[in-house]
Amino acid sequence: MFENLTDRLSHTLRHVTGQAKLTEDNIKDTLREVRMALLEADVALPVVKDFVARIKERAVGTEVSKSLTPGQAFVKIVRGELEALMGAANEDLALNAQPPAVILMAGLQGAGKTTTVAKLARFLKERKKKSVMVASADVYRPAAIKQLETLAGEVGVSFFPSTAEQKPIAIAEAAIKEAKLKFADVLILDTAGRLHVDDDMMGEIKALHAAIKPIETLFVVDAMTGQDAANTARAFNEALPLTGVVLTKVDGDARGGAALSVRQITGKPIKFLGMGEKTEALEPFHPDRVASRILGMGDVLSLIEQAEQTLDREKAEKLTKKLKKGKGFDLEDFRDQLQQMKNMGGLGSLMEKLPMLGGVNLSKMEGVEDTASKQFKQMEAIINSMTPAERRNPDIISGSRKRRIALGSGTQVQDIGRLIKQHKQMQKMMKKVTAKGGMAKLMRGMGGMFPGGMPKL
Known part of the structure; x- marks a missing residue:
């Protein structure tokens, strides 16, 4: 973005x-x-x-x-x-209500509302330690109800069942009653979307809002619609007392116009950014950090928070102890590092948050990111095709072993040789990390990890 x-x-x-x-x-x-x-x-x-x-x-x-x-x-x-x-700062959700605190999600069809419900439920459960229930009042799309049920199971929150034959207000009232019985802290209610703003839609959601009086009414909008995102948010804001906006698909929007227009046009804060399809891909919106990203100054605070949420501390501590004892950095450790980088959103997500001194054309990163992503997948497949003994000691991998590994991973023999060479480079870098001034040496040595070397920034 x-x-x-x-x-x-x-x-x-x-x-x-x-x-x-x-x-x-x-x-x-x-x-x-x-x-x-x-x-x-x-x-x-x-x-x-x-x-x-x-x-x-x-x-x-x-x-x-x-x-x-x-x-x-x-x-x-x-x-x-x-x-x-x-907006001056991140505006958190106002959940200081008698449980359950009801969050109503509104927006057009295709904006990613149902996925955002699951992302928000996961965010509240994992980061705010809340017990969460989700329900769908989208009676026009039975598939949306089933989708939310599946996502609720995936993120580990309660799901209140509903059917297309029920009325939205009846679903909402029954869900609130059930949430009280189950002592849920938060109830997130998904609503029906339309392809455009119309009177029927607005009338229905206004009646639903009046009946349940939610503590938060969030408007979910696709950032890729640009100025239309701000204009649609304004139309909803005129019909409903919105408390905030969630911008989705921001990872696919290179322009970012919606983020800069929504607050000014609606007067409502952007509370979250949806960064992808995965249920963990939801970030609180921090105007100061986003301003830094726009000016190429990076967003180190968000990077640290992302690392804390995704990196496996136990594995990291185990690896550090192993290296300090002088034991080698084997291919299983190498695979763990690749998986952790993937969990953090890949190369592009990391680069976007790092300070880019002198300005960088991030569009040039796209080819590098795609190539690196494919290479990482190939590396993982190769390592997975090895025996435990081969992962611990790559020196035993002979020509016949390389042919077997290539066959098992769907790669070429030369790919196995390249991986072993890259692993040796990584081994050397990991030794430097544990030495004084290691980080600077590590960054200089990173060229060997990427196809064609590190991108020139």
Whole structure:
């Protein structure tokens, strides 16, 4: 997300960093470029006009600190205005109600509402330690009810059954009653979507909202619809007292215009970002962190949180002890590292959150990410086709063993040789990590892990 905007803004802001003093004349061209970059990112025109006007007002004022260069001051102003545009800070769910706290999910068909219900249920269960029940009032799509039942089982939360013959209000009231009996902290209610905003849909969801009075009413919208996402959110906000927005499919949107427009147009905070299909792919929306990503400064805090949620600490501690004792880094350890990187969202997800000094064209990363992903899968298949003895000691892998492993993993003999070579490189790097100054050496040595070497940033 934001790849195109990051590229444009990083390039644009470099032109002002050499200026001795910020004046209306020398920031005029830069402001025009900022305006064009935002419009190309599909940010709504009124939002762009206000944003550029506020930057101009602050930049030619008296806010330049003596500790900063004028260029740094300008970037700081842009970052501050990006944060203000998207909301000052992350706004958490207001669940301080008598249980069950009811969350009503609204949105158009195809926005990813049902999947988002499961993601949110998992988030509340694992990170907030809440007991969660989910229910579907989408009586027009029996498949949606079945889908939610399957997802509820996957994430380990209670599911309240419903049928297409029931009325949405009756389902909701019965679900609330059941949630009370089961002492559920939170009830998340999925609702029917439509292909477009219509009176029937709005009338039905307004009646449902009035009957159950949810503590949170979240609007789920597809980020890839750009300006339409903000306009649809506004239409829903006029009909319902929305408390927040969930942007879905942001991993497929390189422009990011919806994230920059929704708050300004609706006055409602973005509370979560849906980053993919998996049920763990939901992130709380932090405007300051997103502003850093847009300006190519990375998002290390989110990366740390992601690592804490996904990395296996027990395995990490076991590996560290093993290396400190001077024992080798074998192919089973290598496979564990590949799997942990995959759990964190792969190379692209990691690179997006790392600080990109000097600006990086992230669109160039796509080919690298795809190739690396295929290579990682191939490596895993090869290691899985080995015997435990071969994984622990790759030196015993002879020509005949390579042919057997290649046959078992659907690869070529030369692929086995390449993996063993890459493993030896990784072994050397892991030794350096345990030595003084190891991290810098590790980063320099990472080239051998990727096809064609590390991408030039």
